[in-house]
Structure formats: C-alpha cells, structure tokens
Amino acid sequence: MKLLENQIKAHGQVLGENILKVDSFLTHQVDPTLMREIAKRFAEIYDKAGITKIVTIEASGIAPALYTAEMLGLPMVFAKKSKNVTMNDAVLSTEVFSFTKQVSSRVSISRKFISKNDKILIIDDFLANGQAALGLLQLIEQAQAEVAGIGIVIEKSFQAGRQLLLDKGIKLTSLARIEKFEKGQVLFAVADDAEFDEK
C-alpha cells in the first residue's frame, strides 16, 4: 500500500539492526485517517470472503482491526495479554513467546466470542517472528473456527514470520513489506496488496 509505505518513509525511524519505530502513527500515537485507509484496503480484499469476525491482539492491533471490522459490518475481538478480573468464563488460551522481550506470556480470548461457525480475519500491526499470529491461530483452532486470512500492517520480511504462516497455508496480506534496512533507510519488498494500488 503506497500510502502506508510513504508514511513509513516519512515518519518511521530505523533503530539498530532490525527495529522500525512507527510510534507517531501506529503503535503509540495513532493516525485515525491512515487507519481508515488501511482498513479500506483490508475490507476491499476480504469483502467477499464471508468473514464473520475480526480478531486482533492488544494493544496496537486494535486500531486497524476496529476500522476493518466497521467496514465489513462485523464485531472485533481483541485477545488479552493478562487475565482480567471479570474474565471468569471459559477461555481459549495459549503462550506467546516474544523474541524482543525474551519472555513467554499468556494470551486469551473468552470462548464465547469465537464459535466453530466463525470465519475469522486476523488483523495485526506487525509481523516479525510470527509468534503473536501463531498464538491467535492456536486460539482460533481451539475454538474449531476457520481462519480466512491474516492482514498485517507492517511486515518485517527478513524475519521468520511470513514463511511460517505461508507454510501453514494461511492467506497473508501484508500492506507494507520491509525487505531490509540499509543505512537507516527502509527498503520495501512488493506488498501483498500491490495490485490494489494500481486501481
């Protein structure tokens, strides 16, 4: 998605070997207008896919997931990273390992929000090693629901996540794919939605 790539070029900061900081429009401060454009793209691609629910993980996934849900006329569910006092129902739950933080943490969704009749589109802000996405896939599998695809705002294509998901036969839609960082600049691979830019 050209608009997104341009935002990354203009406002993203490359930190060290493999970190891209996009806290001015996605992960800390959020630009609602850009989120809406991102959601439009996901909705365009998954419009006819029979999706029944959007699933993401707190916190940075919520903004793009929420708008995508609205555009498809669906509810959005965000997986929680810690068990809440009011979360007394049966839960779908799994461990997610963070390479950045080098710790595992538990991720949960109340079972009542995903049924085996659901067809789910997962939306997340970043794909790197794919552990968060794998965790969400496991939760959805526990509920015996179907996954129609995974929509990612920014993919770090030089890390393991993409191949991991493709190997599982999952449809992956990354709107910006980072090939590598070079001298503090971002070099992009062809995004999964590139054909929609041409329209």
Add this chain to the structure above:
Amino acid sequence: MKLLENQIKAHGQVLGENILKVDSFLTHQVDPTLMREIAKRFAEIYDKAGITKIVTIEASGIAPALYTAEMLGLPMVFAKKSKNVTMNDAVLSTEVFSFTKQVSSRVSISRKFISKNDKILIIDDFLANGQAALGLLQLIEQAQAEVAGIGIVIEKSFQAGRQLLLDKGIKLTSLARIEKFEKGQVLFAVADDAEFDEK
C-alpha cells in the same frame, strides 16, 4: 446516553457487589457502530473546546478514543502500561494503583507526543476509583499541557473517581453513570450528556 444505557441493560452482566461486565461490546469484543455513536457524542460536546489531541490508556480505551479523535480530526495517543523496547525517548511516566488487582503499575507516554501547547481530551472506557484518570492527568501535567475534560463511557458513580476528578475542577463527561446495582440490575444516575439525548 440512552443508546449506551440500553446496551448496558441488554448486554451488561452484573458480577457480585460492584463489577459490571461489558465484554461483549466494549472491553473484549468491541461493537464499532456503538463506538462511533459514543464518539459522536464526545465530539458534539467538545467540538468547540479547541482540543488538539485525544489521550487514553491501553487497551479498552483505544476504541472510543480513536473514533473521537477521527471525528475531531485529531491524533490519538494511548498511554502504555509497560515500557516497550522501542520506547527509548524521554517519557512522561507515573504509577497507577489498581484497586481491583491491588498492584501499582507504571504508565508512560513518550514526551514528544504531548507539548505544553496541547489542549487534551482524555477518553477512557471506565471510571471507578479514578486512579487511571489521575495517572493520565499527572502525565499531562508533567508535560505542562492543558486538560479540557475527561470523557468516560461508563462511570461507576458509587465509587470514588467522579468526586476525585470534580474536586480537581476537571470537566467530566460520563455517558452512562451507574448509581448502583440492585438484584443484578443496573440503576442509572443522570448522565453528564443527558441534555444531548433530548435534541
């Protein structure tokens, strides 16, 4: 806000003495249509207030804050509950005590996102003891910015938060105010936006 009160009556669950569970449309599964209506109300009330930025706290505050930001044509910033690896800038930071969890946790916003010229509207999903709101007020005070008001989706009026904020002279806009729970039912006090329902 009548629409919101009706949603709470229809889908909220009263747990024990003082817990209201609204995880089917606000705190876990999110209804984008309702969030938009909530945001419309906040935007209507704060339209002429000269707001420059919406501030909330992850995770359940993000949805109503995002739509409010969009409607007012502003960016939204969410305070983070744990320090992120990419959060290497100077930060505004404070401790927030949770009565529910009986622990303090650190809440932070990168300093660069709030300047002393900002006029801020805080949006959050719940107001109970007011500790999260106080924490956000402290962060904004550290940045020497101004707070124009606090917009709350659901206030538990029988807890200390409301009076705490009013005593500080803060403008408070709670769209649903819970007077008490009685036999598992929710009894509402007059909401701060009640006059807008009449229009």
